[in-house]
Amino acid sequence: MTTRVWDYLPEYEKEREDILDAVETVFSSGRLVLGASVRGFEEEFAAYHGVRHCVGVDNGTNAIKLGLQALGVGPGDEVITVSNTAAPTVVAIDAVGATPVFVDVDPRTYLMDTDQVAAAITPRTRCLLPVHLYGQCVDMEPLRSLAAGHGLVILEDCAQAHGARHHGRLAGTMGQAAAFSFYPTKVLGAYGDGGATITSDDEVDRNLRRLRYYGMEDRYYVVRTPGHNSRLDELHAEILRRKLRRLDDYIAARREVARRYAEGLADVGLVLPEPAPGNDHVYYVYVVRHPRRDDIIAALKGYDIELNISYPWPVHTMTGFAHLGYGPGSLPVTERLATEIFSLPMYASLSPDLQDKVISAVREVVSTLG
Numbered sequence: 001m002t003t004r005v006w007d008y009l010p011e012y013e014k015e016r017e018d019i020l021d022a023v024e025t026v027f028s029s030g031r032l033v034l035g036a037s038v039r040g041f042e043e044e045f046a047a048y049h050g051v052r053h054c055v056g057v058d059n060g061t062n063a064i065k066l067g068l069q070a071l072g073v074g075p076g077d078e079v080i081t082v083s084n085t086a087a088p089t090v091v092a093i094d095a096v097g098a099t100p101v102f103v104d105v106d107p108r109t110y111l112m113d114t115d116q117v118a119a120a121i122t123p124r125t126r127c128l129l130p131v132h133l134y135g136q137c138v139d140m141e142p143l144r145s146l147a148a149g150h151g152l153v154i155l156e157d158c159a160q161a162h163g164a165r166h167h168g169r170l171a172g173t174m175g176q177a178a179a180f181s182f183y184p185t186k187v188l189g190a191y192g193d194g195g196a197t198i199t200s201d202d203e204v205d206r207n208l209r210r211l212r213y214y215g216m217e218d219r220y221y222v223v224r225t226p227g228h229n230s231r232l233d234e235l236h237a238e239i240l241r242r243k244l245r246r247l248d249d250y251i252a253a254r255r256e257v258a259r260r261y262a263e264g265l266a267d268v269g270l271v272l273p274e275p276a277p278g279n280d281h282v283y284y285v286y287v288v289r290h291p292r293r294d295d296i297i298a299a300l301k302g303y304d305i306e307l308n309i310s311y312p313w314p315v316h317t318m319t320g321f322a323h324l325g326y327g328p329g330s331l332p333v334t335e336r337l338a339t340e341i342f343s344l345p346m347y348a349s350l351s352p353d354l355q356d357k358v359i360s361a362v363r364e365v366v367s368t369l370g
């Protein structure tokens with residue numbers, strides 16, 4: 001049987017009763033859209049973060065898109081972010097008519113190199129969009145002081161960092177707003193698509209609620225455009241409420257998987273993930289690095305182990321973003337990483353047996369590379 005890089009079925013086995021009870025709760029509630037479950041989840045997710053507001057939306061991409069619009073970012077504005085991210089980060093910036101501006105990443109953490117941000121700021125810059133990639137936070141202090149000094153807003157992309165901390169502060173609480181995805185693979189995942197944007201700014205919250213609801217504040221009357229239909233479903237909200245209570249357990253389990261990898265693979269010559277000082281990593285994915293990545297992946301196919309590459313193409317090299325004008329070599333660290341990184345199976349309910357199988361296969365393959 002193939003060892004999958006991610007699998008929700010072992011978790012569903014354990015939680016089946018609770019998940020099906022959530023389904024029953026919603027189906028028998030008499031209200032399927034924007035009801036008690038969405039409201040309850042929003043309150044609980046905001047409370048988890050110690051922020052004033054959470055607005056549930058239909059997916060993480062729209063959590064970013066509506067977040068940007070709620071902060072007043074739009075056509076003509078530049079948003080500084082990274083190319084080493086999931087494409088939707090950049091798709092969302094593009095979708096609001098703003099221009100993505102890329103800085104390179106740190107060669108150890110693979111996260112935004114904050115030393116490069118100051119030089120990327122122009123009179124058009126409106127927003128800094130750090131991506132807390134793979135499960136740990138970008139170094140936020142330099143970004144916060146740049147934002148304060150230049151009158152910029154910060155929107156955090158927390159799609160991979162639910163529950164991650166930076167010097168004790170939760171991801172999503174260090175800027176004006178933060179976007180989360182609840183795509184099933186994420187650290188907090190729904191049984192389908194979902195997302196949320198959180199903020200402590202009352203005006204941003206009001207904007208978000210209007211933006212996700214056609215531009216309406218009350219039924220049938222559009223107050224302001226743009227408007228979207230980007231509501232979080234009751235069904236996913238109720239499942240997410242149940243799972244939010246276990247979020248810290250999922251994170252603890254992921255850390256234990258990471259600990260076992262670090263122990264089992266310490267001496268094989270792979271570069272393992274390195275939490276930056278002050279960071280509590282939640283290991284959304286377990287990214288390792290080796291110059292012979294492609295040979296390793298090919299050899300591991302013979303062991304029936306599925307691997308992933310997050311991400312094989314830096315966003316700036318994709319034809320869809322050619323118009324941004326970043327040629328080959330413009331973000332050298334990002335480009336090099338894309339040829340060397342790959343991820344090992346990682347999810348909270350990954351069994352020690354399966355993990356041991358992965359560890360011994362990786363050890364065998366890497367040590368016989370020749």
Ligand SMILES: *Cc1c(COP(=O)(O)O)cnc(C)c1O
Nearest residue numbers: 059060061086088089159181183
């Ligand atoms: C998953 C992800 C998104 C998009 O979320 P969806 O729910 O799939 O739309 C955005 N940014 C990052 C970093 C992601 O990992």
